Every structure is written in C-alpha cells, then in structure tokens.
Amino acid sequence: GAGVSQTPSNKVTEKGKYVELRCDPISGHTALYWYRQSLGQGPEFLIYFQGTGAADDSGLPNDRFFAVRPEGSVSTLKIQRTERGDSAVYLCASSPGRDQETQYFGPGTRLLVL
Amino acid sequence: DQQVKQNSPSLSVQEGRISILNCDYTNSMFDYFLWYKKYPAEGPTFLISISSIKDKNEDGRFTVFLNKSAKHLSLHIVPSQPGDSAVYFCAAKVENRDDKIIFGKGTRLHILP
Numbered sequence: 001g002a003g004v005s006q007t008p009s010n011k012v013t014e015k016g017k018y019v020e021l022r023c024d025p026i027s028g029h030t031a032l033y034w035y036r037q038s039l040g041q042g043p044e045f046l047i048y049f050q051g052t053g054a055a056d057d058s059g060l061p062n063d064r065f066f067a068v069r070p071e072g073s074v075s076t077l078k079i080q081r082t083e084r085g086d087s088a089v090y091l092c093a094s095s096p097g098r099d100q101e102t103q104y105f106g107p108g109t110r111l112l113v114l
Numbered sequence: 115d116q117q118v119k120q121n122s123p124s125l126s127v128q129e130g131r132i133s134i135l136n137c138d139y140t141n142s143m144f145d146y147f148l149w150y151k152k153y154p155a156e157g158p159t160f161l162i163s164i165s166s167i168k169d170k171n172e173d174g175r176f177t178v179f180l181n182k183s184a185k186h187l188s189l190h191i192v193p194s195q196p197g198d199s200a201v202y203f204c205a206a207k208v209e210n211r212d213d214k215i216i217f218g219k220g221t222r223l224h225i226l227p
Contacts, residue, residue: 042203042217105157
C-alpha cells in the first residue's frame with residue numbers, strides 16, 4: 001500500500017521568502033507528526049495532529065512556523081520569512097492513532113534557504 | 115539537554131559478525147523505545163521496539179535489550195549483512211500516548227565485506 005508521501009522532495013528558496021511543505025499520510029491514519037532533521041542530528045519534533053486539531057505544537061521553534069490539517073488527512077507546514085537556519089530535512093510521519101506506537105515516516109522535504 | 119543519547123557516531127563491523135548499537139536515555143518517564151533505520155535520501159524506517167515491561171524483544175536478526183535500571187538499551191544485529199549499512203536512530207516515548215518520539219543523533223553502521 002501507499003506510504004507517507006511528501007512534496008516537494010527538494011525546495012530551494014531565498015531568505016525572507018514563504019514556503020509550504022505538503023504531507024500525505026497513510027490512508028486512515030488519524031495521527032500526523034512533523035519533525036525537522038538538521039545535519040548530524042536526529043529528527044526533532046515540531047508538531048502533532050490528532051485528526052484536524054494540533055494536539056501538541058510545542059516543538060515549533062517560533063511563530064514563523066505554522067501547520068494545518070483542515071480535513072484530517074493532508075497537512076501543510078508553512079514557514080514565513082525563511083532564514084538560512086531553517087535549512088533542514090522536514091519529515092512527516094503518521095500513525096493509526098488509538099495509541100498505536102509506531103510512526104511511519106515519509107521521505108522528507110529537503111529545504112535549502114539561500 | 116539530550117534525552118536520548120547515542121554516543122557512537124559510527125561503527126564498522128565485519129559482514130557475518132554481530133553489530134551492537136548502544137543507546138542511553140535520561141528521562142525516566144520514557145517507557146517505550148524504538149529503533150529506526152535510515153538510508154540516504156529516505157525517511158526513517160521502523161525496525162523494532164520494546165516496552166519497558168520487557169527486557170528483550172527479538173525479530174529475526176534483530177534483538178533489542180532494555181536495562182531500565184541503567185536507562186540503557188542496545189540493538190543487536192546478527193549476522194550483519196551488507197544491506198544493514200545505514201544510520202540507526204534510537205528513540206523513546208511515553209507508551210500508550212499518541213505522542214512525539216524523541217530521537218538520538220544516530221549511529222552510522224558500516225558493514226565491511
């Protein structure tokens with residue numbers, strides 16, 4: 001079956017621009033997570049959705065970062081006024097919810113801010 | 115402060131031998147532990163997990179051991195195969211909650227021919 005998909009796979013932008021990163025979770029998965037992986041680090045949690053609502057957004061670094069999941073399926077991570085330090089791989093994961101433990105990751109979007 | 119620590123950035127093991135990857139954690143609230151494997155340009159892939167009520171979980175060539183008193187876990191791969199060359203992330207969370215996973219920095223495993 002289809003796994004988690006993320007688009008675009010790569011994004012190059014200029015400092016100060018706005019970007020949107022999209023995640024399509026596994027069909028039927030109610031829980032969706034965004035992580036960010038910088039070079040030499042493990043994935044770091046950003047935000048978690050249960051259905052349409054953000055259950056935990058404590059990992060968002062500042063108010064330039066925002067994410068939505070309006071219909072409880074596809075999610076978009078939005079970054080305003082991008083900075084060079086935002087360059088990283090942005091990973092999306094989904095899980096069935098109902099306290100199922102395993103999160104299934106997409107391939108990530110590699111963001112480069114010049 | 116790193117709550118999940120993988121102190122070996124890399125490890126080289128001869129094909130056919132045992133690979134042992136280590137992980138330590140500091141947060142006593144963690145009671146569910148996972149190992150993910152990552153190839154370049156791909157997302158992390160779930161490998162094996164263990165709940166804190168167990169001290170060992172085995173799945174084929176992969177075994178995870180948990181020592182709660184030492185806050186230490188390890189992943190054993192035996193026998194090691196060329197396709198095992200990847201980055202391995204140790205991760206932890208609170209069980210029975212749809213909650214964030216806390217990852218270590220990863221260990222790059224090289225399987226030598």
